[in-house]
Amino acid sequence: xxxxxxxxxxxxxxxxxxxxxxxxxxxxxxxxxxxxxxxxxxxxxxxxxxxxxxxxxxxxxxxxxxxxxx
Numbered sequence: 001x002x003x004x005x006x007x008x009x010x011x012x013x014x015x016x017x018x019x020x021x022x023x024x025x026x027x028x029x030x031x032x033x034x035x036x037x038x039x040x041x042x043x044x045x046x047x048x049x050x051x052x053x054x055x056x057x058x059x060x061x062x063x064x065x066x067x068x069x070x
Contacts (some may be wrong), residue, residue: 017024
């Protein structure tokens, strides 16, 4: 009897995952890496927008101060 038939079959896990757990690990790692990159890029975009808004606000305040001084 081949050893593959002796491997227990959980109901929630496909047979391919039981036979090749390395592929499951690689797929899960890839998924987590993609999600991390997506969240990181979104946060970077948000931070960039905040910095630009802050610089625009500071420039507006300077312009109003110069206008009041002149």
